[in-house]
Amino acid sequence: MKTFNALTISVIFLISLISAGTKAQTTYTASMGNQYVNEVFFSLSDGEVKVSPRNIWDIAFYSNAFSAGIVINDGAGVVLYTYPNAAISGWESFDTTGMASWNKMYNDAADFENGAFNRNALGHPDYGWGVYSMTTHNVVGDSIYLIKPLDGVYRKLQIIRKISTENKYVIRYANLDGSNDQTDTLNVTPYNDRQMMAFSFTTGIVDREPLAADWDLLFTRYNTLVQSTYYPVNGVLTKKGNTVAQAHPVTPDFTDYTDLDFFPEADVIGHDWKTINMTTFQWEITDSLAYFVQNAAGSVYKVVFEAFSGSGTGTSTFSVQKVATASASFDKIPVAKVYPNPASDVFKLELNESLNGAVAGLYDLSGRLVREQLLDNSLLHEFQISGIDPGTYVLKINDKARNSAFKVVVK
Template sequence: MKRNFWIVLVTVFAIGFYSCDEDDSPDKSVIATVSQGANYTNDIYYSLANGIVAEVPRTNWDIAFSVDAMSSSILINDGAGVILKVYPTDAGWNWTDAIDTTGYNEWDALYNSNESWEEAAFSQNATGHPNYGWGEYNSTTHDVIGVAMYIIKLANGDLKRIYIENKSATGQEYNFKYSDLDGTNEVSETISFNGVTSNYIYYSLENEEVVTDREPDASTWDLLFTKYIDNSIQYNVTGVKQNIGVQAIEEDDVLDLTLETYLESEFSDDITTIGSDWKDFDMGSFQYIIDADRIYFVKDQNDIVYKIVFTGFEGSSTGNMTFEITAL
């Protein structure tokens, strides 16, 4: 294991940090371009080995449920403008209780974590095991039972109340319901995750339906080009998230790195290690400037390491971004 790690590191320095020798193969590097379209209409699922895996509408879902039997993760589409807030309830509250949104604007908004897929918006109010925010784990049935009411604001501005009733371990399904704030237009849903090969199942509250053919098989992609809320600045950004099991390192001024310096770096599971800060917007020129000294090393699910250097970003006019990929 240690011997293989050193081989990877030597390869990184031979190929990634110094100019190529005459005998080096020039086809190790590929210039790739992905386009999210004008105004970032699409999400792009990308394989470092095979290129674009799927191109899907970015705003056709509101919430998404993890299919992992050990997970309680429920995402919101915060990059499309969906906002989640916990509704303050009293002990013994009931789904049919009247909703009072006085003070709604002052309630804390819950967004997906920038570090982990597991720490999704519906879990941000978790207090610790067995409480996972929206629900509590039952050690007898292994179900997660809903304990919280939420107000969710859709991208179109509509407000809904939503209650995740449970995640059934034996049934391999989620049960949830939602309605208008006054209780009208109630919808009850059961979503099975049995046999699903993506990480999540996606659902549109606006259209009252499961969104099919969205996320591809979890084993086929490494990176997701998308929009999301950067929690450090509470702002919607365009950037890159890593798939579960994909790790990355961000490095600056790499030509000055020594082998000892690189050995001190560790691959991170942080899903926005690449993120959005490889570019900055210049208010003087009204153009995006790429950080020329920043590179990323990404280890895919098969432990193959790639070097990524971003070289271009055209902004919302086209949604085009260009980068160089080198297999190490």
């Protein structure tokens, strides 16, 4: 899910560049600690910003006042289920019989705003845990959840509402027998300069993140689809607002990113720049692989991974080189979201304004065009993908003056 005001997501295309290609690479390490007990926030310009224990938070709220995104700390072991037997009216009769068959809810690793609480979203005004009210401009909860936080105590949980004008959440939670029933009002406003505001069911609001302006990459543990099954991995997520391009295979001195596709998804770098050798049980780095990260200001950094230690110290070794600084950019293309993603037979492209005459093409990773569609005045476009082989594809949108690209996973 995305923000329910006019959010635009874009790839910034540089008009003019001040070359920084002659600047030396700097080698860094980011250590998550033994058994990956920490998260590391990293700045491409300044290095390590903050190391935060991974087990201090259970859920987190995207800080934008006009967002309803709520994530869980699934990488640390928090488990969430949507209660299937009743909506909010089932609070008093909440029953966990048969919970072994309930579906677990996971964050979308590609989007910090599309958290586990949002995975049942149907599109505006439905944001999964609740529905947006055109009258009050609040998001009003309509679901009950079963959550197992890091303290191991199962609780029933309801997000009662998001008071958008005050950027506050009202949540209710209790033990399964109804004891310790609490209603908390969580004020997100003091954390507007962070990407997320974290919360623990044992300690309350947690100061987990540095200022959003101060970091670019998050080294962390999270769940993602691995061969169609959610699995905990250790990898790198990109701050929302940054875009990332992957180049492979390339020579060590490659810096010409101008023809690469930049993506806004948080997990473009992700976890698969490394693989475990099942003979030596050592981690190996994909050869000739480089990433280019463009921040919101337009500067571009080349990132190349060199080593990964594994669970002993959880240390990633990598080089960073600033390759360009932007002086201007094209207008942003107003894409709201692509959903569902992963998709099977169909996915939808939702826009914030008409792109009549623009072309949307779906390409495989070899660059082969597999579907193409001319967009009309509609804000919602449907793409039929039945018959396409499962895998990762790139949706490219071009309206002559502007471009954008998104990953689409076909399952």
